[in-house]
Amino acid sequence: MAAEGPITSGAYILHHLTYLQLDLKTWKIVENSQNFWVVNIDSVFFSVLLGLLFVFLFWPVARRASPGVPRRWQSFVEVCTEFVDGQVKDAFHQKSKFVAPMALLVFFWVLFMNLMDLLPVDALPTAAEAVGIGHLRILPPADPNITLSMSLTVFLLCFWYSFYCKGLKLVAKEAFLHPFEAGNPIAKIVLMPLNFVLKVVEELSKPLSLGLRLFGNMYAGEVIFILLAALTLRYSAPAHIAPTTGAAFFIFAALAVFTVGLFAYGKGKWLRGWLPLALLAVIAAGSLFGFLPAIGGQTYYQILFATGWGIFHWLIIALQAYIFMVLTVAYLSMAAEHH
Numbered sequence: 001m002a003a004e005g006p007i008t009s010g011a012y013i014l015h016h017l018t019y020l021q022l023d024l025k026t027w028k029i030v031e032n033s034q035n036f037w038v039v040n041i042d043s044v045f046f047s048v049l050l051g052l053l054f055v056f057l058f059w060p061v062a063r064r065a066s067p068g069v070p071r072r073w074q075s076f077v078e079v080c081t082e083f084v085d086g087q088v089k090d091a092f093h094q095k096s097k098f099v100a101p102m103a104l105l106v107f108f109w110v111l112f113m114n115l116m117d118l119l120p121v122d123a124l125p126t127a128a129e130a131v132g133i134g135h136l137r138i139l140p141p142a143d144p145n146i147t148l149s150m151s152l153t154v155f156l157l158c159f160w161y162s163f164y165c166k167g168l169k170l171v172a173k174e175a176f177l178h179p180f181e182a183g184n185p186i187a188k189i190v191l192m193p194l195n196f197v198l199k200v201v202e203e204l205s206k207p208l209s210l211g212l213r214l215f216g217n218m219y220a221g222e223v224i225f226i227l228l229a230a231l232t233l234r235y236s237a238p239a240h241i242a243p244t245t246g247a248a249f250f251i252f253a254a255l256a257v258f259t260v261g262l263f264a265y266g267k268g269k270w271l272r273g274w275l276p277l278a279l280l281a282v283i284a285a286g287s288l289f290g291f292l293p294a295i296g297g298q299t300y301y302q303i304l305f306a307t308g309w310g311i312f313h314w315l316i317i318a319l320q321a322y323i324f325m326v327l328t329v330a331y332l333s334m335a336a337e338h339h
Contacts, residue, residue, distance in 0.1 A: 151211030256303035
């Protein structure tokens with residue numbers, strides 16, 4: 001994020017939370033617009049790109065799959081396919097040729113989009129700024145328009161599948177006669193509006209919960225990474241970096257990577273315990289009392305915190321993709337069930 005003067009944490013965070021938008025009425029790039037005919041170009045671009053990435057990685061394997069000894073990538077794809085197929089069989093109890101392939105697409109598409117959150121916060125936005133693009137958000141699930149549009153697509157698919165499996169008569173019966181049923185014809189007519197309202201609330205809650213759950217988790221993760229990156233605001237403003245500042249950044253970044261490596265791969269209590277703990281204490285004390293460059297301590301602890309959060313965030317990334325897939329299959333199964 002280049003700037004003419006010193007930047008603040010608030011300006012830095014706002015910069016990273018601003019979309020690259022296109023107004024479809026004027027065909028001009030706008031900023032922080034809430035109008036209806038405005039498209040978040042970055043969200044749509046990365047969503048489509050990652051969807052095509054899934055097709056590029058999986059489609060050739062599906063076409064060239066052989067019964068002999070599979071190659072590594074084919075083995076990986078087969079393991080993933082078997083895993084998703086097992087989840088579909090547990091949640092979907094009807095026969096269908098499209099549910100398992102759709103579940104595979106949904107899982108990996110959401111997973112690929114979530115993985116964008118692990119890229120360095122300033123990497124792609126800085127590259128985009130170098131070619132004249134002022135704002136770029138690379139995490140599509142952090143955009144509610146993307147998650148709610150995906151969940152709305154699932155909702156419409158379930159709506160169609162319900163008609164396909166049950167027919168108009170049975171769908172109408174479920175909408176107007178459940179959950180409150182009555183033997184008296186007059187009571188049935190009286191309860192029809194209430195049943196219909198409850199059915200609408202039940203159905204609308206599905207896409208809302210599906211989309212907002214994914215959005216909330218990924219948006220929170222994105223904000224945490226941005227807050228950690230804000231610890232090195234001076235490095236995030238290239239126009240104000242001195243050679244000594246840049247050198248301190250890379251030196252302490254290397255020390256942070258070295259510390260993480262010791263914790264992960266060090267042998268014995270000295271290399272895996274005492275030495276990394278000593279580095280943590282010395283750099284903290286040196287930064288606090290002014291013996292070390294401020295940018296050094298900020299960089300060192302930012303990378304350590306981001307690494308720790310990134311390891312934990314892996315669980316959230318995979319779990320949210322899995323939940324989105326399982327709920328999609330479960331909603332389709334509910335749409336096909338006869339009450």
